[in-house]
Amino acid sequence: MSDPRLTPDPALASQSRAAQVAVPVADLFRRPDGPRDRQVLFGEPLTVLHEASGWAYVQAEKDGYCGYVLQRALSIPRKATHRVCVPATHAYTSADLKSPDLLSLSFGSPVTVIAETKDFAETPQGHIPRGHLAPIDRQEADPAQIAALFLGTPYLWGGNSRWGIDCSGLVQAALLACGIPCPGDSHQQERTVGAPVDGDYQPNDLLFWKGHVALVVDAETMIHANAHAMAVSYENITDAIARIEAAGDGPVTAHRRPGV
Structure with missing residues (x-):
């Protein structure tokens, strides 16, 4: 069964025109009256597939994510430099x-x-x-260093910007800046980014829980956008594993290494 977040609805794909985001950050909704799934940033390219009643059904170029944005948040695309x-x-x-x-x-x-x-x-x-x-074509070298740029950013479910970000948004921003393809949601990342590994933690490894992801900084430390601190913060890995399990959110479900 295809994932509707990554597969355009054929009943809505009545057109195909290029556009870009024209506001600092725009919410990407599951449906016009529905919840925010993710966000798209100023200048990010989109394909508009359908438009009606002030809404545009779009697919984001950076990760293929589909959803609705307000038409007034879009503009004619320019080539980014x-x-x-x-x-x-x-x-x-x-x-x-x-x-x-x-x-x-x-x-x-x-x-x-x-x-x-x-x-x-x-x-x-x-x-x-x-x-x-x-x-635009420069690739950064260290995802954990990119994630550190967001330290202190408030936690925001579905957020993708400096003004609010969630766990998967932080990981995606860090990996995409380093030229590593990365989907928008943590369970998608758990299935597709890198390969599973066992043993010691290495910088830029990913640790997954049910509905959560963190980026390893060193053998003892990780960085993540988390509801515990309500912000992007560093946390000791061993302490975080114990805290998250004690809170009822279960054990680590995957340990993956991008680029493997």
Whole structure:
């Protein structure tokens, strides 16, 4: 049986046009009146499959996730040249940090640079500090270091941005930045990312529980977006395993290594 989150509904796939997200972060809903499943970020490319009553049924390019977004959150796509490589940044009216800010952007948001000065990159949305951007094709080397950019970010079910993120959103952001394909939900990640391993924990291993995932930092430490701290935080692995099981959420269900 196909996963409706990854397989477009043939009854709704009446068109196919390219679009991109035009707001800092947009909720991706299971249905127009339903819950948020995930989020998509400014500049991320989507395929619009159906539109009605102010809603667009879309499929996200980054992971194939399907769902509904508000039509007003979409725009005509532009070819991205860079992406935000810091936890968050602002686009300013001019190449001046004292000028009014126009837009806030989260880590990973693709943008189109049309001109550059010494300190700023000009985009259609405004001027962004050059040091906050990386070329769109640059791949980072260490998922755990990328995850650390989100330390302190509030926990948000289905969240994918610096303003709120959940466990699978954190892992996806970290792995995609390093060029490692990664779906959006933890149980999908448990089935498809890397390969199962036994033995010692190595940096960037993934640990899974029922409905939860964490990223290994070193042999004793992991980083995860968690409801216990209601934020992205470091936690001792042994302590976390004991705490999660004592809370009734069961033992570790998988230990996987991306890239294996």
